[in-house]
Amino acid sequence: xxxxxxxxxxxxxxxxxxxxxxxxxxxxxxxxxxxxxxxxxxxxxxxxxxxxxxxxxxxxxxxxxxxxxxxxxxxxxxxxxxxxxxxxxxxxxxxxxxxxxxxxxxxxxxxxxxxxxxxxxxxxxxxxxxxxxxxxxxxxxxxxxxxxxxxxxxxxxxxxxxxxxxxxxxxxxxxxxxxxxxxxxxxxxxxxxxxxxxxxxxxxxxxxxxxxxxxxxxxxxxxxxxxxxx
Numbered sequence: 001x002x003x004x005x006x007x008x009x010x011x012x013x014x015x016x017x018x019x020x021x022x023x024x025x026x027x028x029x030x031x032x033x034x035x036x037x038x039x040x041x042x043x044x045x046x047x048x049x050x051x052x053x054x055x056x057x058x059x060x061x062x063x064x065x066x067x068x069x070x071x072x073x074x075x076x077x078x079x080x081x082x083x084x085x086x087x088x089x090x091x092x093x094x095x096x097x098x099x100x101x102x103x104x105x106x107x108x109x110x111x112x113x114x115x116x117x118x119x120x121x122x123x124x125x126x127x128x129x130x131x132x133x134x135x136x137x138x139x140x141x142x143x144x145x146x147x148x149x150x151x152x153x154x155x156x157x158x159x160x161x162x163x164x165x166x167x168x169x170x171x172x173x174x175x176x177x178x179x180x181x182x183x184x185x186x187x188x189x190x191x192x193x194x195x196x197x198x199x200x201x202x203x204x205x206x207x208x209x210x211x212x213x214x215x216x217x218x219x220x221x222x223x224x225x226x227x228x229x230x
Contacts (some may be wrong), residue, residue, distance in 0.1 A: 015045065016191075020052050028066050032074035039078025039172075046075070047179055047201075054183020055190035064184070068176050075172045076165060079151050083164055086155025091121050094152065123216055125153045134163050138171035 022030040101112035
């Protein structure tokens, strides 16, 4: 556990340093690019990007509005690409990737366990068919590891693009304001306390994801029993 924790800290510091260097060199362009990657593949943690950016806003190196605009725009455009991927080729390719990782190694098998399966995609498809399904999009936009779970089905169902973008933008904006605000509040102390606070908040987020995943699994099982009875 100690080595796992130490390795996580080293990875965090390395990732934070790369992010800080990119943002200091390229400013809002770097924020846009990093958040585009995050929206498309849930890579490059948004917590680090926004936290570092908030600290730079505190130092008067960036503007708060500029950071929000670049970050949210990049994130929404990235997730809209996923929307079009879902609209064009669906989500079967993701399930194939999950199956490959599940049989590649013990480490990738653990990661594959967290990826959504066929039953989860079908569940989200049914939810998104409801009139209030767009609310789910805004909510899941704040759950970094599962962003793609909702973007792909939304594209498959050909949800109106304007509604999808509006819901995604609201979710991304709430997330961005929170983390940029935290970075600004910590200011020069971000590099000292940022990683600790972020790990605590991410632990809470993981717990929330587990709870949501458990609830969805229960709903899927209940619906399966109802179909069997009928």
